[in-house]
Structures are given as structure tokens and as C-alpha cells.
Amino acid sequence: MGILGRDRVLLGAVILFTVTAALCALTPSPGVLIAVRAIRGAAGAALAVLPVAAVRDRLTARRSGSGLGPHGSATAVGTAAGPVLAGVLVDATGCRAVFWMLACLSLSTTVLLRATRGGTGGTNPVGRRRRRPDVAGTALLMVAVLAYASACSGAGGSPARTVVLLAVATAALVVLHRIETRAPRPLLPGWLLGSSTVRRAVTLMVVVGAVMMSTLVIGPFHLSAAHGLTPRDIGLIMALGPLTSVVAGVITGRFVTGDTAPGLTVLGLAWMGVAVTVLAVGEPCLGVPGYVAGTVLLAPGYQLFMAANNMTVLESVPGNRRGTAAGVLGLARNIGLVTGSAALGSVFLRITRATDSGTAFTVTYGAVGAVLLVAVLACAAALHRSRCATTSVNR
Structure with missing residues (x-):
């Protein structure tokens, strides 16, 4: 980002997101679709992290939380609306309509950005000597991430291959650290690798991301297997958490400032821990209402954690490094x-095969808690x- 602004x-x-969304709608085969979506993922990564840095650049430290909160709410709106809109479009006209919808939405965003001359508040390096990108570091980071993702997704095909993939990811990270x-x-500059706060x-962020994604993956399978709910009912239940996040993001963001952020990070984590406990204990006792209570309670804690973290x-x-920091968080x-x-x-599935969905759900979220x-x-x-340490220095 520092190279181009x-x-x-x-x-x-x-x-790029607009073009690739249109290409997804026009793609003739699944293989081409996967390749185009991989390119679209690179564009999506930038769209996920740059607005976070932009909020902090445009607002003072005391008001940044008021911006990060609505940003989280906007993300929640997309999470809730995406499956609903996609389901309606797929039922009505087919899956290609979903990509045309994304292309139209991103095209309107392009027009808006052009009208606001970019919109991030970041400076463009006009007149400065352009820096050469770190090709070796980028390649090693890609190898590490792809190997880890393949190991987690079961692409190894056997425990031995999974171990090999994890070893490759670890080795790539070790070499990356030495090169960087x-x-x-x-x-990944030294100030980033050496900061205990960033680490x-x-x-x-990895832990919380795993917790939230597990609710989106495990929840539908459990609701279907344990309670026999229809896809429509499952979709409505799954939307309750993101909808709660819409309100929670605006409210919790108002309390987050540079001074309160570290303490509120702990509070957000603790809040999520309570919610996960409600999921693990309340769902077996109360059924679907217990599940709803847990997911709805989880949303405010997640939004508070995200804004504070x-x-x-x-x-x-420093301001000129916030884009890099936001990218690492993404x-x-x-x-x-x-x-x-x-x-x-995978843990949930393995336990389900040995016992039942209800037991697997309780054990999995007990471990998460x-x-x-x-x-x-x-x-x-x-x-x-x-x-x-701060108190000692002040004395």
C-alpha cells in the first residue's frame, strides 16, 4: 500500500472486484470460476482492511471507536443480508444472478469512490521514488498461508500429509522471519514483528475469527441434524446474530477510545466466553431458544472486541503504518x-460420528469456551x- 498509496x-x-464478479457470472466451468474467485479474493482482502485504517486516519483517537463501531455494523449487515439475498436470487433466477448483483454493487462503489477521490484519507506517493515490493517475503507468506489452509481443510487426505503441510507452513514462516x-x-517490517501489542x-484475532466462523459452519449442521429444521428456518435463525451485531456495533463503538481500548478488548473476550458457555450449556437444555440466546449474546461481545482490538x-x-497493520489484522x-x-x-464432525450432534456441539463449544x-x-x-510499567515510569 505504501508503494501506490x-x-x-x-x-x-x-x-478488480467488479470485473471479477462479472467474470464469475460469465464463467463457463467450475475450474475457471475457482480461478476467478481466487483473484477476487485478493481484491476482497484490500476492501476488508483499508477502511479500518481510513477510519483511524479521519477521526481523532477519542472518536475512532465511533467510526469502528459502525464499520463493524456494516460488516454485520453484509453477513446477514448476503445469504438471504443470495437465497432469493438463486431460487428465482439461478446462481449467476448473485455474481451480477455483486458486480452492480461494487460498480456503484467505484462511482462513489471516484466522486470522493478515493475516500480513505491516505496519501498517494506522488513525486516519491517507488519502493520495490518484497517478492520473496510475499511468496513465502503465500506458501505458509496456503499450506496451513490446506492442512486445516483436509486437503492432505491423510494425517501424515496434514502433518507435512503444517511442517511446510511452519518452515515457511521461519524462513520468512529470517528474510524479513x-x-x-x-x-513485514521489524516494528511489526517486534511489537508485543501487535503480536x-x-x-x-485468529482465536476470535475461529470462534465466529465455527458458529456459521457448525450451527446449520447441528440445527438440521438435532432439530430437523428446514433450510429456510435455519437461515432465519443464523441471521439473528448478525442483525444483533448491527445495533451492537454502533453502541459499543462509542465506548472505545485509545485509552479504553485495551481494557475493552479483555471485556469483549470475556463477554464472548460467557456467550459460548451459554451455547454449550443452554442449547442442550433449552434447544433452539438456547442456541438463539447464545448467538445473540455473542454478537455484542464480538463487536466490542473487534473495535477495541x-x-x-x-x-x-504511526499513521503511515496503519495500512500495513490493518492488513496484518485482516x-x-x-x-x-x-x-x-x-x-x-472437523472436530465437531468427528465427535458426531462417535456420539451424536448434541454431545458434539456441547463438547466443541466447551473446548472453545x-x-x-x-x-x-x-x-x-x-x-x-x-x-x-506505565505507573513506574510516571513515578
Whole structure:
């Protein structure tokens, strides 16, 4: 982003998203569709992270939470509306209509960005010498992410191959770290790799992303297997959480500032832990109402965590580095989504084969709750150490 400037990257990403969405609608075969969607994923990555940095650039530290909250609400609107609109379009005219809808929406976004001259508030590096991209670092990062995603999704085909894929991902990360510490213009700069704040935020983002994605993957299977609900009923139930997030994002964002963000990150994690506990315990006792209660309770905690965690990172880096930091947070979230959909989904499926869906659901979310508890304790301990250090310096 620093090479071309945020405005140009954002506009280019929207244009690429528009073109690839149209190509998806026109594609003649599944193989071509997968390839085009892979390219569209690169554009989607930029669209996911750049607005986060833009909010912090345009608003003061005290008001940034008020911007990050609605940003989370907008994301929730898309999460809730996407499956509903897609289902209506697929039933009415077929799956290609979904891609035409995406192309039209992104085209309107392109026009809006042109009218606002980019819209991120980022500066374009006009007149500056362009930096050469870190090709080696980018390649190694891609190898690590693809190997990890393949291992989680079961692409290895056997436990031995899965271990090999995880070993490849680990080796790629080790080599990447060594290269990045010596590269003149690294993809992951030293200030990013060496920041305990960023490392902690990235780790938490992976955990939370996995938790949220697991609800979207495990929930429908469980509701169908355990309660015999129809796809329509499942869709309506699954939309309740994102709809709650719409309201929660606006409300919780108002409390997030540069000073309160670290503490609210812990509160958001704890809130999510309570919600997951309600899922694990309430669903077996109350059935569908228990499931709804857990997912609806989970939404405000997630929105609070996201706004506070993003704020903590963006406040810890200079303005010209916020795009890179936001990009790393986006990568961490996507890794969490892969982990939640593949790894936790696989755990649920294996337990289901041995017992039943209800037991598998309770065991899976009991384990998730334990992971969140560890995250809360670790985050709270880090916050306590930071405040003690600050107090000592002030004295």
C-alpha cells in the first residue's frame, strides 16, 4: 500500500472486484470460476482492511471507536443480508444472478469512490521514488498461508500429509522471519514483528475469527441434524446474530477510545466466553431458544472486541503504518476463519460420528469456551503488566 498509496489501492481493488464478479457470472466451468474467485479474493482482502485504517486516519483517537463501531455494523449487515439475498436470487433466477448483483454493487462503489477521490484519507506517493515490493517475503507468506489452509481443510487426505503441510507452513514462516529481518524494505517490517501489542492482537484475532466462523459452519449442521429444521428456518435463525451485531456495533463503538481500548478488548473476550458457555450449556437444555440466546449474546461481545482490538493496534503504530497493520489484522482474521470452518468443523464432525450432534456441539463449544478463558486471562495479565510499567515510569 505504501508503494501506490491507499486511495489508489482501494480504487483498484473495487474495480478488480467488479470485473471479477462479472467474470464469475460469465464463467463457463467450475475450474475457471475457482480461478476467478481466487483473484477476487485478493481484491476482497484490500476492501476488508483499508477502511479500518481510513477510519483511524479521519477521526481523532477519542472518536475512532465511533467510526469502528459502525464499520463493524456494516460488516454485520453484509453477513446477514448476503445469504438471504443470495437465497432469493438463486431460487428465482439461478446462481449467476448473485455474481451480477455483486458486480452492480461494487460498480456503484467505484462511482462513489471516484466522486470522493478515493475516500480513505491516505496519501498517494506522488513525486516519491517507488519502493520495490518484497517478492520473496510475499511468496513465502503465500506458501505458509496456503499450506496451513490446506492442512486445516483436509486437503492432505491423510494425517501424515496434514502433518507435512503444517511442517511446510511452519518452515515457511521461519524462513520468512529470517528474510524479513534482513530485507531493506520488508513485507513485514521489524516494528511489526517486534511489537508485543501487535503480536497479541494478531493472536487474539485468529482465536476470535475461529470462534465466529465455527458458529456459521457448525450451527446449520447441528440445527438440521438435532432439530430437523428446514433450510429456510435455519437461515432465519443464523441471521439473528448478525442483525444483533448491527445495533451492537454502533453502541459499543462509542465506548472505545485509545485509552479504553485495551481494557475493552479483555471485556469483549470475556463477554464472548460467557456467550459460548451459554451455547454449550443452554442449547442442550433449552434447544433452539438456547442456541438463539447464545448467538445473540455473542454478537455484542464480538463487536466490542473487534473495535477495541483494532483500536489498540492502530493507536500503537504511526499513521503511515496503519495500512500495513490493518492488513496484518485482516490476514489474522482470515486465518481464524479458516481454522474455525475447517479445524473446529472437523472436530465437531468427528465427535458426531462417535456420539451424536448434541454431545458434539456441547463438547466443541466447551473446548472453545476454555480457549477463550485462557485468552482472557493472558490478555488481562498483559494489560496489568502494561499498566504497572506505565505507573513506574510516571513515578
